[in-house]
Amino acid sequence: MIHVAGLHKSFSMGTYNLPVLKGIDLEIQRGEFIAIVGASGAGKSTLLHIIGTLDRPTTGTVSFNGQDIFQLSEAEQAEFRNRRIGFVFQFHHLLPEFTALENASMPALVQRRDPRAVEADATALLVEVGLGQRLHHKPGELSGGEQQRVAMARALMQKPDVVLADEPTGNLDTHTGDGLFALMRELNKSRGTTFVIVTHNDKLSAQADRIVRMEDGRIC
Secondary structure, eight states: OEEEEEEEEEEEETTEEEEEEEEEEEEEOTTOEEEEEOOTTSSHHHHHHHHTTSSOOSEEEEEETTEEGGGSOHHHHHHHHHHHEEEEESSOOOOTTSOHHHHHHHHHHHTTOOHHHHHHHHHHHHHHTTOTTOTTOOGGGSOHHHHHHHHHHHHHTTOOSEEEEESTTTTSOHHHHHHHHHHHHHHHHHHOOEEEEEOSOHHHHTTSSEEEEEETTEEO
16 A cells, blocks of 8 residues: 655755665555564654655655655645544644544544534544543543543544554553553454554564564664
């Protein structure tokens, strides 16, 4: 489903260019559950952000089902992100003034979908991730694990092809993190959604279908 070819990314540091990705080639199949692992600074998050069109490569291509996503206009990329990709980050980035139900609904409301249908879909998702009794609680009233479950529901709201998760358990205690990872695995199997997860946790990455190891901007 996703084809990454010859991917390079450098960041300008004044008169110096800092290379972060140094020729990444990667194939991701539909329905896979992949863990990307490596030391800090290996380029894992940069790769994830480029796959999700949150950043652009210096050179190279990223294709979804044969479509080079960086040939799309900015507006088309925004539409692509909203409809085809779900994001979960280490910090949940929920809007504090809105309830769990409202936060989960956001991607669909941006698309101006019917509010009643959106509420029904978001409610079903929150029930699915174990938050059926917390629909009307705001982030400050939820635990860290519950907040990440809201973020997971939000990521799944548009029925994306792939969920990109950057250290989703990194800010959680071991028990809570294990529970969130188990939830992602369950959603991968029940929904067939592709998951690509950046993690430092070897215990969790060992449960993935495939481990992609990165070192110094390369897959090793």
